[in-house]
Amino acid sequence: MIKIVHYINQFYAGIGGEEMADHKPEMREGIVGPGQALMAAFGDAAQITHTIICGDSFFAENQADATATILGFVEQIKPDVFIAGPAFNAGRYGVACGSVAKAVQEKFEIPVVTGMYEENPGAEMFKDSVYIIATKNSASGMRDAAPKMANFALKLARGEEVKASIIDGYLPNGTRLNFFEEKRGSERAVNMLLKKMAGKPFTTEFPMPAFDRVAPAAAIKDLSKARFAIVTSGGIVPKGNPDRIESSSASKYGEYEYAQIGSTPQDVYETAHGGYDPVYANVDSYRVLPYDVLFELQKEGKIGSIHPKYYTTTGNGTAVKSSAAFGQEIAEKLLADGVNAVILTST
Amino acid sequence: MKLEVGYIDIKDVQFSDTSKVAAGVLYVEAEAVRKLVLEDARIADIQLDIARPGESVRIAPVKDVIEPRCKVGSDLEIFPGMLGKVKTVGNGRTHVLRGSAVVTCGAIVGFQEGIIDMSGPGAAYTPFSETNNLVLIFTPKKDLPQHEYEQALRMAGFKVAVYLGDLGREVTPDCVETYETYGMLKAKEMYPDLPRVGYVQMLQTQGLLHDTYVYGVDMKNSLTTMINPTEVMDGAIVSGNCVSACDKNTTYHHQNNPVIKDLFAKHGKELIFAGMIITNENVFLMDKERSSDWTAKLCAIMEFDGVVITQEGFGNPDTDLMMNCKKVEAVGVPTVIVTDEYAGRDGTSQSLADVDIAANAVVTGGNANEVITLPKMDKVIGSLAEVDVIAGGFENNTLADGSIVVELQAIIGATNELGFSRHSAR
Numbered sequence: 001m002i003k004i005v006h007y008i009n010q011f012y013a014g015i016g017g018e019e020m021a022d023h024k025p026e027m028r029e030g031i032v033g034p035g036q037a038l039m040a041a042f043g044d045a046a047q048i049t050h051t052i053i054c055g056d057s058f059f060a061e062n063q064a065d066a067t068a069t070i071l072g073f074v075e076q077i078k079p080d081v082f083i084a085g086p087a088f089n090a091g092r093y094g095v096a097c098g099s100v101a102k103a104v105q106e107k108f109e110i111p112v113v114t115g116m117y118e119e120n121p122g123a124e125m126f127k128d129s130v131y132i133i134a135t136k137n138s139a140s141g142m143r144d145a146a147p148k149m150a151n152f153a154l155k156l157a158r159g160e161e162v163k164a165s166i167i168d169g170y171l172p173n174g175t176r177l178n179f180f181e182e183k184r185g186s187e188r189a190v191n192m193l194l195k196k197m198a199g200k201p202f203t204t205e206f207p208m209p210a211f212d213r214v215a216p217a218a219a220i221k222d223l224s225k226a227r228f229a230i231v232t233s234g235g236i237v238p239k240g241n242p243d244r245i246e247s248s249s250a251s252k253y254g255e256y257e258y259a260q261i262g263s264t265p266q267d268v269y270e271t272a273h274g275g276y277d278p279v280y281a282n283v284d285s286y287r288v289l290p291y292d293v294l295f296e297l298q299k300e301g302k303i304g305s306i307h308p309k310y311y312t313t314t315g316n317g318t319a320v321k322s323s324a325a326f327g328q329e330i331a332e333k334l335l336a337d338g339v340n341a342v343i344l345t346s347t
Numbered sequence: 348m349k350l351e352v353g354y355i356d357i358k359d360v361q362f363s364d365t366s367k368v369a370a371g372v373l374y375v376e377a378e379a380v381r382k383l384v385l386e387d388a389r390i391a392d393i394q395l396d397i398a399r400p401g402e403s404v405r406i407a408p409v410k411d412v413i414e415p416r417c418k419v420g421s422d423l424e425i426f427p428g429m430l431g432k433v434k435t436v437g438n439g440r441t442h443v444l445r446g447s448a449v450v451t452c453g454a455i456v457g458f459q460e461g462i463i464d465m466s467g468p469g470a471a472y473t474p475f476s477e478t479n480n481l482v483l484i485f486t487p488k489k490d491l492p493q494h495e496y497e498q499a500l501r502m503a504g505f506k507v508a509v510y511l512g513d514l515g516r517e518v519t520p521d522c523v524e525t526y527e528t529y530g531m532l533k534a535k536e537m538y539p540d541l542p543r544v545g546y547v548q549m550l551q552t553q554g555l556l557h558d559t560y561v562y563g564v565d566m567k568n569s570l571t572t573m574i575n576p577t578e579v580m581d582g583a584i585v586s587g588n589c590v591s592a593c594d595k596n597t598t599y600h601h602q603n604n605p606v607i608k609d610l611f612a613k614h615g616k617e618l619i620f621a622g623m624i625i626t627n628e629n630v631f632l633m634d635k636e637r638s639s640d641w642t643a644k645l646c647a648i649m650e651f652d653g654v655v656i657t658q659e660g661f662g663n664p665d666t667d668l669m670m671n672c673k674k675v676e677a678v679g680v681p682t683v684i685v686t687d688e689y690a691g692r693d694g695t696s697q698s699l700a701d702v703d704i705a706a707n708a709v710v711t712g713g714n715a716n717e718v719i720t721l722p723k724m725d726k727v728i729g730s731l732a733e734v735d736v737i738a739g740g741f742e743n744n745t746l747a748d749g750s751i752v753v754e755l756q757a758i759i760g761a762t763n764e765l766g767f768s769r770h771s772a773r
Contacts, residue, residue, distance in 0.1 A: 185766025
């Protein structure tokens with residue numbers, strides 16, 4: 001039997017409305033209020049053994065203390081799953097549900113589920129941390145929300161694979177999961193366009209994220225004193241690609257010393273990059289890794305010095321998250337080595 | 348323009364003494380096909396094989412897929428300017444050997460070729476698990492540069508497809524569909540209350556083996572222009588590129604462009620299919636600016652009430668997609684864009700290399716980085732030698748039991764950005 005602890009506020013516990021919102025956290029044995037609707041969906045598969053109740057104002061004003069008390073209750077019971085709400089569009093209740101669920105998930109590493117209307121402030125705050133089942137904006141949506149939350153909780157408890165948000169009914173949480181739609185993409189596009197042209201509501205399949213734009217660093221005033229390095233996403237690696245950097249969707253970057261000037265480039269370098277015709281880069285890798293030019297400039301005294309190592313990966317199909325992580329590490333190494341000028345080349 | 352398309356349903360492909368189509372079976376004389384291909388001195392050898400739906404077969408590394416078609420009752424030819432005469436197609440009658448395909452198989456760069464599984468979990472991700480495929484396995488002359496090999500293989504694929512397509516010339520089709528477009532004034536007169544919908548197709552033209560040809564013209568050397576959608580059904584646009592398999596538009600995808608099909612399905616009922624713009628995805632900023640300016644300008648001139656914009660490839664072309672979208676929106680024409688995502692293997696990374704607030708209506712073909720295990724097949728057509736280095740492969744991705752682990756990126760058509768499949772993500 002899957003053991004569940006359920007969190008609700010003073011209103012759903014039948015204690016009272018706003019006037020009772022400073023009700024302190026308490027735990028009762030058994031089912032209270034909306035737990036009935038959840039139990040109806042669970043049948044014999046799970047049991048709500050305890051219900052934790054806390055006033056919304058009390059939680060908002062004493063968050064640390066309230067959370068500690070609630071975690072203490074949960075610790076006594078050691079449930080398999082923790083459910084909070086649903087909070088529908090109640091703002092403080094939503095924040096409390098999200099906050100408590102997140103704390104329980106982090107401390108006890110058990111599945112947690114809550115439910116809210118997408119515009120509840122708690123949804124924006126916690127949708128990337130805990131699963132929030134999408135509900136209607138008022139308590140009249142209980143009949144719809146309870147079985148969805150119950151089924152999803154069972155799924156998590158059983159360790160079943162979580163599917164895309166649109167299938168399992170939780171609010172999009174930033175993790176993109178694949179699935180097969182009922183209609184092909186072109187037909188969905190035409191239908192979406194008909195709605196958009198007619199001014200009717202439509203739902204994009206990919207909401208535009210906030211985009212990370214990096215401001216360029218200040219210009220270098222005196223090149224003759226600057227220490228230069230090359231970092232490339234053009235995939236130039238020592239011949240044979242010793243670290244097996246992938247042709248696309250790179251999981252790593254390489255850190256290599258330059259081959260001696262004078263050696264034939266195609267004997268010592270090649271590109272691992274799978275996104276372009278490699279012929280010209282393989283014949284003369286300096287086209288992508290312009291070390292030969294830097295070397296000349298240094299001889300002429302136009303630049304100060306050259307960092308002896310270069311950093312390389314393939315930009316092709318590589319996740320931005322991976323690229324950002326590579327960039328962070330590389331930048332730290334370069335800074336530690338006193339580099340103050342970097343030439344970035346792509347393909 | 349008006350095109351009648353007669354579909355001849357092909358239920359099987361078999362080798363035979365003579366090439367013909369009879370009772371839904373495409374019979375292929377292998378020797379005749381070999382001879383045709385070996386006319387090109389750059390090809391040292393060619394092997395032929397057949398892959399049918401449901402068979403335990405893996406085809407790799409796949410370069411292009413082409414549907415056999417022919418023009419009937421006129422002097423027009425399929426693949427105008429490429430293989431056929433450059434005369435304008437898209438009118439008259441075309442016969443299609445529906446359910447069959449020519450698959451070209453050969454490692455050109457060893458990176459951006461793909462996999463087709465005819466059965467098992469991988470089959471659901473590629474449309475070519477459902478076609479009866481004649482597979483051409485090429486061996487190029489020694490030391491043939493990649494770009495020449497690409498061209499030889501590309502042309503050989505078209506030649507074989509035309510050779511097979513011609514076998515349907517005298518066959519009575521199983522069904523005939525008519526696609527007709529009208530000029531601006533006539534369309535408005537016929538359907539005064541329907542919205543004028545356009546289609547903007549972005550063609551892969553990043554160069555260095557990333558090219559698309561229109562009537563034989565390398566599209567990267569063209570300004571943004573217009574084409575009639577029926578021309579595309581006659582092979583006016585062909586693939587010549589090595590973009591990652593999942594979002595490469597093969598020639599078959601162009602011939603069967605689903606946006607064109609789905610706009611025609613509502614043409615004269617819910618909308619007027621008022622025109623089609625083709626633009627490129629060049630790598631130079633000035634080209635991107637110019638091409639997207641022209642896209643928006645043509646949308647305004649055509650007085651479209653809305654457009655669908657489709658992409659090919661990812662990364663660099665994401666910038667073209669966003670430029671097209673925001674500039675078209677800025678001239679007052681609502682857009683829906685079709686793309687795919689590279690959100691990392693766990694789906695938590697940023698999906699696109701560029702985004703814009705104007706792109707508020709997006710259809711996605713799914714996350715190409717998601718990983719799939721493809722169990723061992725009884726038979727491999729081609730070779731699995733490159734399966735760790737193809738885009739979407741990685742080191743040690745062949746398991747002890749012979750199954751391979753790849754990102755969806757490696758499967759032909761898995762996240763197609765014409766919206767050819769039902770695959771998506773949230």
